[in-house]
Amino acid sequence: MNTATLTAKGNGINQRFNRWILERVRQRRGSPTLPFTLEYRHIYVMPTHFGLGFGILLALTAIGGLNFNNNMVLMFGFILAAIAQMTSLLAYRNLSGLMLLGIRASAVFAGQPARFTVLLKNPEERLRFAIQLVSGTSSDCADIKQQATGRWELELMTHRRGWIDMEPFQIENRYPLGLFRAWPVIIPQARCLVYPAPVSNPPPLPKTGRGDFGATRRGEGEHLHGLREYQPGDPLGRIAWRASARHQTLYSKTMESPHEEACELNWYLMGGRNTEEKLSILSAWILRAERLQIPYSLEMPAASLPAELGEEHRNACLEILALFKP
Numbered sequence: 001m002n003t004a005t006l007t008a009k010g011n012g013i014n015q016r017f018n019r020w021i022l023e024r025v026r027q028r029r030g031s032p033t034l035p036f037t038l039e040y041r042h043i044y045v046m047p048t049h050f051g052l053g054f055g056i057l058l059a060l061t062a063i064g065g066l067n068f069n070n071n072m073v074l075m076f077g078f079i080l081a082a083i084a085q086m087t088s089l090l091a092y093r094n095l096s097g098l099m100l101l102g103i104r105a106s107a108v109f110a111g112q113p114a115r116f117t118v119l120l121k122n123p124e125e126r127l128r129f130a131i132q133l134v135s136g137t138s139s140d141c142a143d144i145k146q147q148a149t150g151r152w153e154l155e156l157m158t159h160r161r162g163w164i165d166m167e168p169f170q171i172e173n174r175y176p177l178g179l180f181r182a183w184p185v186i187i188p189q190a191r192c193l194v195y196p197a198p199v200s201n202p203p204p205l206p207k208t209g210r211g212d213f214g215a216t217r218r219g220e221g222e223h224l225h226g227l228r229e230y231q232p233g234d235p236l237g238r239i240a241w242r243a244s245a246r247h248q249t250l251y252s253k254t255m256e257s258p259h260e261e262a263c264e265l266n267w268y269l270m271g272g273r274n275t276e277e278k279l280s281i282l283s284a285w286i287l288r289a290e291r292l293q294i295p296y297s298l299e300m301p302a303a304s305l306p307a308e309l310g311e312e313h314r315n316a317c318l319e320i321l322a323l324f325k326p
Contacts (some may be wrong), residue, residue: 022168022185031189036100051179054084075198084179091182094173095236101149105165105192113155114192116166121149135169138167158194161322166190194319198284206262218318227251251274263289266299275326286317300324
């Protein structure tokens with residue numbers, strides 16, 4: 001039997017054991033209410049692969065010492081066993097008392113990884129070393145200083161729009177020698193909103209809006225915007241003679257005209273495309289309109305928003321698209 005086969009079997013056993021632990025936690029405790037403090041009944045301690053190998057080595061050492069009646073070898077083996085046993089307590093104490101303060105996630109587009117930020121606090125006057133958060137697809141590791149709060153990021157790949165729940169994760173620790181692994185299982189009540197993925201080459205923006213909410217264009221038009229000091233090359237017709245005489249300095253008028261360009265993003269005017277294609281095109285139009293600073297409205301079967309600009313309006317429109325149910 002080769003090494004790859006042994007590794008695959010070991011990984012399979014680990015996965016089955018982790019699933020058993022997860023189901024046990026789900027049945028007995030469910031999702032924790034934040035803030036959540038790790039106590040002794042939440043933390044499991046088991047030897048690692050390295051720890052199992054070290055234990056086998058200690059057993060062979062003890063057998064050899066007994067076989068040859070060598071007290072020095074026996075004493076050496078017992079000392080190493082005591083040290084190993086002490087590391088299991090240190091691994092447990094490195095996690096005990098930690099507080100899970102919160103989990104946050106910002107909205108992303110489908111196809112991007114959802115990033116969940118996990119906040120852990122160390123309320124005690126001692127360092128916590130090599131605290132690792134592990135989920136099925138990502139991991140992050142850091143130390144926590146005394147009475148400080150640490151941040152970890154776990155990623156989860158997204159494939160479709162809507163809400164995506166954060167998968168269960170473990171707060172692992174193998175401090176100090178890697179002989180033992182201490183970990184609690186966390187089943188979080190956290191989710192991330194996933195917007196429809198924008199198409200790469202959307203059709204041109206529709207220009208069916210009235211432009212009532214548009215900005216103005218300075219430097220052209222017939223509406224007076226203000227005054228500025230005269231600069232060589234300004235037309236004589238733009239000189240504000242009365243203001244110049246009053247202040248004894250030449251002033252020129254600056255003009256503006258309303259920015260009438262706007263667009264109406266209307267679900268009903270998109271033809272016979274399928275639902276997801278329409279949502280992807282609308283998502284791309286929203287991003288393009290924001291980039292070009294063109295006010296836009298959104299008209300959907302279940303909701304509508306008037307023409308505006310800004311991050312709040314953008315997020316509101318994208319949320320409507322993400323949660324749309326045909």
